[in-house]
Amino acid sequence: MKVWRCKAIIELTYLLRRPFMDQSTYDKLLKQPAVSALGASFIRDEVLPAILGGDQLTILYWIGRQLARHNPLSEEQSITTLFAQLNFGRLVQTHAGRKQQRFELNGPAVANRLAAFPDASFDFEAGFLAQEIEIITGAATEGTVDEIHKDHVTFIIQSDPKNIVGEVAARVPSIRIQPSDSAEDSDESKPSN
Numbered sequence: 001m002k003v004w005r006c007k008a009i010i011e012l013t014y015l016l017r018r019p020f021m022d023q024s025t026y027d028k029l030l031k032q033p034a035v036s037a038l039g040a041s042f043i044r045d046e047v048l049p050a051i052l053g054g055d056q057l058t059i060l061y062w063i064g065r066q067l068a069r070h071n072p073l074s075e076e077q078s079i080t081t082l083f084a085q086l087n088f089g090r091l092v093q094t095h096a097g098r099k100q101q102r103f104e105l106n107g108p109a110v111a112n113r114l115a116a117f118p119d120a121s122f123d124f125e126a127g128f129l130a131q132e133i134e135i136i137t138g139a140a141t142e143g144t145v146d147e148i149h150k151d152h153v154t155f156i157i158q159s160d161p162k163n164i165v166g167e168v169a170a171r172v173p174s175i176r177i178q179p180s181d182s183a184e185d186s187d188e189s190k191p192s193n
Helices: 004-016 023-030 038-070 076-085 108-118 122-136 184-188
Strands: 090-096 099-106 140-147 152-164
Touching: 038 108, 038 122, 076 090, 076 122, 099 108, 099 122, 108 152, 122 140, 122 152
Parallel strands: none
Antiparallel strands: 090 099, 099 152, 140 152
8 A cells, every 4th residue: 555655646746847737728727617616625635635644734735835836826816816716715814924924714615625524634725825925925934724613724824034935936937817706705705703
């Protein structure tokens, strides 16, 4: 079993060396009709834990970072829009400091996922968020899942403004994130209590 798991991880690493989408692919996929989140949830919360085993949280965090490196965004607002478009949930910044930021991920996508899979991991989202912020700010950044509630998740993003690592954004052109058409996104993106 361990040999098979190692081969799967090596294959994932190979696949993550390239961008997961270019601008044309992003634009086409964005125009597709909405589909059920069942397949993605099943893969995220049943299949991946079975494959990754005890290393799941660490691997998902680094996969999130790797995907963000290959698909850098140019501004923080694009991160919240992309999170909604990927059906991760509504991402809201609840605290902004020079070295630390707090974010809340909420909405039906999060509540439904946690209701179906109470042990769901959000380390992929934490890694993706931390890396995008590192790319945008140029400061070394790490992210952690702080708390998981029944309807929302909080992340802490720590940056070190003295440790500049801004070369990543220059290597890969960023995707231009299209604004969401739904008015619902802006009304329901307030943090929950």
